[in-house]
Amino acid sequence: MHNDIESIVLTKEQIEAACERLGKEITADYEGKLPLCVGILKGSILFMADLIKHIDTHVEMEFMDVSSYHGGTESTGEVKILKDLDVSVEGRDIIIIEDILETGTTLNAIVDLLKYRKANSIEIVTLLDKPMRRKVDIEAKYVGEKIPDDFVVGYGLDYQEKYRNLPYIGLLKEEVYTK
Ligand SMILES: O=P(O)(O)OC[C@H]1O[C@H](OP(=O)(O)OP(=O)(O)O)[C@H](O)[C@@H]1O
Numbered sequence: 509m510h511n512d513i514e515s516i517v518l519t520k521e522q523i524e525a526a527c528e529r530l531g532k533e534i535t536a537d538y539e540g541k542l543p544l545c546v547g548i549l550k551g552s553i554l555f556m557a558d559l560i561k562h563i564d565t566h567v568e569m570e571f572m573d574v575s576s577y578h579g580g581t582e583s584t585g586e587v588k589i590l591k592d593l594d595v596s597v598e599g600r601d602i603i604i605i606e607d608i609l610e611t612g613t614t615l616n617a618i619v620d621l622l623k624y625r626k627a628n629s630i631e632i633v634t635l636l637d638k639p640m641r642r643k644v645d646i647e648a649k650y651v652g653e654k655i656p657d658d659f660v661v662g663y664g665l666d667y668q669e670k671y672r673n674l675p676y677i678g679l680l681k682e683e684v685y686t687k
Pocket residue numbers: 548549550551552574575576577583606607608609610611612613614615665666
């Protein structure tokens with residue numbers, strides 16, 4: 509698995525530092541509230557698990573599974589809800605947790621849905637942000653790292669469902685795409 513990696517974009521240590529910093533910011537902003545952390549499956553699970561350990565106030569956790577990518581490296585622009593939330597968001601302060609914000613299509617659809625369901629507030633935390641790829645006017649309040657327009661894998665992020673279990677984020681060797 510590690511042999512397929514061309515270079516490392518974010519080391520384990522850089523990811524941990526980002527989780528600590530973001531956790532502190534979120535703690536300060538949500539102290540005394542009970543935010544509902546909504547993890548977007550599947551990519552966000554490693555980040556969510558590490559991030560919430562650094563949020564030093566009460567939170568609740570829920571998950572949604574939406575899909576906008578289907579096997580390759582390009583978005584189709586279509587967002588499908590594969591698993592919806594199990595609880596009402598009405599009046600709740602929502603923190604959406606994502607691994608990566610790219611075109612914004614996925615998060616825009618989720619934010620619209622949660623607004624329609626009358627959430628009190630909605631903020632986004634994303635480990636990675638690719639601002640150069642944005643197609644929709646949406647930004648995350650909490651960003652781990654801004655990265656260039658390269659397809660990355662690891663720490664939840666997949667290529668054809670593989671590499672999610674890498675403890676760091678990296679670029680794949682060109683030959684992996686032509687296998
Ligand atoms: O800003 P966008 O262009 O919409 O791209 C970002 C989305 O794409 C990825 O999800 P994906 O559909 O690949 O699902 P996964 O997390 O299960 O891999 C990622 O986890 C984000 O949800």
